[in-house]
Amino acid sequence: MSRTLVLWCPxxxxxxxxxxxxxxxxxxxxxxxxxxxxxxxxxxRSVGLRRGLRIREAQSRCPELVVFPxxxxxxxxxxxxxxxxxxxxxPGVQVVRxxxxxxxxxxxxxxxxxxSDAAAAVLVSVADAGVPGAxxxxxxxxxxxxxxxxxxxxxxxxxxxxxPGAAASFLxxxxxxVLGPLLxxxxxxxxxxxxxxxxxxxxxxxxxxxxxxxxxADGVRAHRLARGVDEQRLQRREAPPELTRVVEFDxxxxxxxxxxxxxxxxxxxxxxxxxxxxxxxxxxxxxxxDDRGGLITRTWLHPRxxxxxxxxDRVRWQIGGGGLAGPVARVDLVPEDVVPHGExxxxxxxxxxDEQLHRALTRMQGRLGHAAVGTAVVxxxxxxxxxxxxxxxxxxxxxxxxxxxxxxxxLPPPLPTTVLPRxxxxxxxxxxxxxxxxxxxxxxxxxxxRLRISGDRPREGWPADWQPIQAWAGPWAVDERWWxxxxxxxxxxxxxxxxxxxxxxxxxxxxxxxWVEARYD
Numbered sequence: 305m306s307r308t309l310v311l312w313c314p315x316x317x318x319x320x321x322x323x324x325x326x327x328x329x330x331x332x333x334x335x336x337x338x339x340x341x342x343x344x345x346x347x348x349r350s351v352g353l354r355r356g357l358r359i360r361e362a363q364s365r366c367p368e369l370v371v372f373p374x375x376x377x378x379x380x381x382x383x384x385x386x387x388x389x390x391x392x393x394x395p396g397v398q399v400v401r402x403x404x405x406x407x408x409x410x411x412x413x414x415x416x417x418x419x420s421d422a423a424a425a426v427l428v429s430v431a432d433a434g435v436p437g438a439x440x441x442x443x444x445x446x447x448x449x450x451x452x453x454x455x456x457x458x459x460x461x462x463x464x465x466x467x468p469g470a471a472a473s474f475l476x477x478x479x480x481x482v483l484g485p486l487l488x489x490x491x492x493x494x495x496x497x498x499x500x501x502x503x504x505x506x507x508x509x510x511x512x513x514x515x516x517x518x519x520x521a522d523g524v525r526a527h528r529l530a531r532g533v534d535e536q537r538l539q540r541r542e543a544p545p546e547l548t549r550v551v552e553f554d555x556x557x558x559x560x561x562x563x564x565x566x567x568x569x570x571x572x573x574x575x576x577x578x579x580x581x582x583x584x585x586x587x588x589x590x591x592x593x594d595d596r597g598g599l600i601t602r603t604w605l606h607p608r609x610x611x612x613x614x615x616x617d618r619v620r621w622q623i624g625g626g627g628l629a630g631p632v633a634r635v636d637l638v639p640e641d642v643v644p645h646g647e648x649x650x651x652x653x654x655x656x657x658d659e660q661l662h663r664a665l666t667r668m669q670g671r672l673g674h675a676a677v678g679t680a681v682v683x684x685x686x687x688x689x690x691x692x693x694x695x696x697x698x699x700x701x702x703x704x705x706x707x708x709x710x711x712x713x714x715l716p717p718p719l720p721t722t723v724l725p726r727x728x729x730x731x732x733x734x735x736x737x738x739x740x741x742x743x744x745x746x747x748x749x750x751x752x753x754r755l756r757i758s759g760d761r762p763r764e765g766w767p768a769d770w771q772p773i774q775a776w777a778g779p780w781a782v783d784e785r786w787w788x789x790x791x792x793x794x795x796x797x798x799x800x801x802x803x804x805x806x807x808x809x810x811x812x813x814x815x816x817x818x819w820v821e822a823r824y825d
Contacts, residue, residue: 307419307468309409310449311390311426312439313383314402317343320382321372323434337374359493376617377560377624379403384625389433389603393425395699398446398587398603406446406605413442421462424708439463444471446605450484451475471532475506483507486526486608487519499706504530513717517682520605522608522682547581549574549637556595556631563632564620571615574637584609585643590622594630603640645798686714686810687797688723715780715797720809720822727811727819729758732773732800741816742796749816752776755800755808757820771802779812797821 317335322345327333330699332348341357351366363369379402387405390397394407405625407426413419423440430438441452443466452464452474466474475482480502484493501507508530509517515527525690528534551570557563578585588610589603604610606619619635643677668677678696683703685691693703734750755771779796798810807824 307409307444308406308446308449309423310406310446310453311438311440312453313403313435315343315345317379318345320379323382324378327370331370333370335372335374342374370546376621380621380625384627385433386430386435389429392425393429398605400605409442419465420463424461437615446466447529447534475530478504480504480507483526487522511534547577547639551635556633558631560620563623567619567713568616571612575612583642585639585642589637589638589640590619592623592632593634594628595633596630598629600627684711686711687719722823722825724822729820729821730818731756739816742812746779746781774801774803776800
């Protein structure tokens with residue numbers, strides 16, 4: 305695991321806007337975006353203002369509030385001196401976003417005598433650059449290191465070092481809100497809270513297959529990070545040279561919007577070339593040159609992966625940060641960290657769907673009806689049919705029953721792949737040819753030896769005659785809804801495997817009547 309040092313400047317949008325406007329630091333201030341507070345200063349928080357508040361409510365609580373518009377270019381430009389200060393101590397700085405950057409801690413800590421001393425040196429350099437309130441965290445990987453920096457108390461030494469191998473225990477007590485940017489869906493954190501998962505540790509204790517079924521690829525990566533496995537550094541791969549893209553401007557361009565517009569097609573080609581090799585970029589190095597020989601190089605990190613729009617934004621921020629002496633003559637896009645697309649891609653069962661898939665399913669839904677096209681969501685219950693909820697396409701994927709509640713008698717894994725909407729009759733006999741029965745104590749009258757599935761027209765691939773049973777497991781008693789007259793009665797489930805390798809999930813009642821409920825493919 306790569307040791308990483310992350311520098312975090314609290315409330316950076318407010319700090320950058322305040323520096324540009326010359327506003328006094330002790331007056332409550334906030335940055336506004338789309339009618340809501342995007343960031344607030346410490347003075348504003350002390351009077352009850354928080355991110356997400358509408359501007360009218362914020363001003364009613366604090367009439368003296370100073371409001372600035374959100375300006376990413378201003379934030380990037382103001383962060384440039386901070387990056388230069390970090391580079392004077394630790395070369396190879398990587399920008400997570402304006403206000404947050406990361407460096408490798410290994411060599412720096414060995415040179416300066418320890419990780420705490422290395423973080424202190426970075427903070428001193430940044431304070432000399434005019435940002436005295438920065439904080440630092442050192443941990444296994446950039447995600448844990450950033451959370452360490454964010455959990456410092458703001459007083460000297462404003463540094464937190466998480467010991468190697470202790471990432472999971474450190475993250476366990478944090479609020480599940482820190483996973484919000486990783487899950488990609490603003491409603492995901494609210495869903496976790498309603499499921500009773502209020503800490504990162506509670507989320508980490510979930511079974512990985514359950515997380516994948518509910519939250520898709522984004523959830524899987526968030527689950528790994530919650531367990532302290534930061535694979536952004538572990539799976540570092542060198543991108544092939546042909547994936548680098550270079551754009552030369554003739555004549556050179558002196559406006560940022562002109563550069564961004566011209567670069568858009570190249571950014572699309574850059575992302576498409578990665579996709580052609582089933583890769584996505586998580587670390588991008590952008591080199592910008594002016595017509596006088598000036599060069600600015602920055603490495604940008606992304607919590608998921610870069611899209612074409614993200615690439616253009618980073619170039620816009622970098623040029624807007626200043627440092628070039630003349631018009632822009634050339635831009636190089638170099639993918640430094642790439643990972644397989646399957647580990648980060650959105651899919652049908654989680655995350656944002658592919659645009660073509662979304663359009664096709666939406667068109668089909670318009671023809672067949674809203675409830676005719678959907679996906680299956682796995683939730684709580686005992687049997688496979690009870691656990692599946694059909695959710696119409698476009699609706700929030702919530703199951704009928706919560707999966708975090710206790711379900712005594714729940715079918716153990718692995719779950720079947722083919723679940724029948726209605727069980728099909730069957731017959732299971734013992735060595736003497738008599739039907740196998742299960743008494744109220746769960747004791748079998750005989751060991752199951754043969755299986756036959758009823759029906760005039762058996763499904764394709766299903767045995768049409770008696771099938772010898774090679775192995776079986778069970779019974780798992782099902783005694784539910786005993787208070788309902790029409791649903792009373794005990795049942796039991798079995799898993800059986802035929803000599804041909806086919807595997808089945810069977811149901812049997814008190815009268816030795818058998819059904820096929822599902823099949824394992």
